[in-house]
Amino acid sequence: MKLLTTNFVQCAVKSCSSSSNCFPLHFTECELVHEDLEFDEDFIKNVMVKIDWPALLSVTRDIGNNSLPEEKPNIESCDEQVLRDLHLVLLETQIKDGKMICKNCDHLYHIKNTIPNFLLPPHLA
């Protein structure tokens, strides 16, 4: 799972959907891998509008990456290098194995071989 995706996925437990605490999930015991992907400047510019910066910082701190600035970069006026750094963090950094925990209900989701498992037992779905 790309770090980008951590900025959009929320707890799937039905009773959590109305809680502001179901996002972002808390990440723990994560093993990271790097995958080279072609730089896509337009995509970074497009998706940065949607990125919840404090949530991204919370997840990067969870996984021990402190490379991002405290303030969300201004995508209209920044250097290309800033966009390339964001591309590296958001798209090329992936969680291969790890755990995600909902801060509202404590439900634990496993990531195995890059795939998070969001299948829930019937009573939680």
Added chain:
Amino acid sequence: MSRPEFIAPPEIYYNQEESHKYTNNTRVQQIQAEMTLRALELLNLPSSQYVLDIGCGSCLSGQVLTEEGHQWVGMDISAAMLGNALDLDVEGDLFLADMGAGVPFRPGSFDAAISISAIQWLCNADSAEANPKKRLKQFFETLYASLKRGGKAVCQFYPVGQDQIDLILHSAKVAGFGGGMVIDRPESKRHKKYYLVLTAGIDGDL
């Protein structure tokens, strides 16, 4: 050949053997790619969008999304199908998830969504808990929320009959979607294709 939906739930039907057969069948690959391109034509997206692929299977559709320059997240209930996607080394992110339990993404996440040959599965009642109406409601409500305002979804599917089309359209409308059905090659019994074309947040003529 019986329709797979009538044999077993998708996570059981698409076991390792079936999903491998499906993924490596050239005819299947060709049809899936054609339908994905048609869905993208109906979506009419600018480049470099963030797209959700619902019931992505082994990501034959995701490969087309990558070729067309989009970033995507695929979700499927069959671990065997996703295993085949890993073997194909696809670029998108994969989720093991049940669309009938909802789309687990925060509001406004995606620019668009596609689904190829999957949402008819929502109408199955394979277990005692499975309630098609409830599953359709949960699916369309969470899909609606996960799209940005004005974001579009195109779902190609194989309806069993008019009742099922009506049920699916009604569920989408109740969730807030505008839009309707596009039927390609309506005169051909074998090649007729159904596309549900939806827009989140703009009134349509559904």
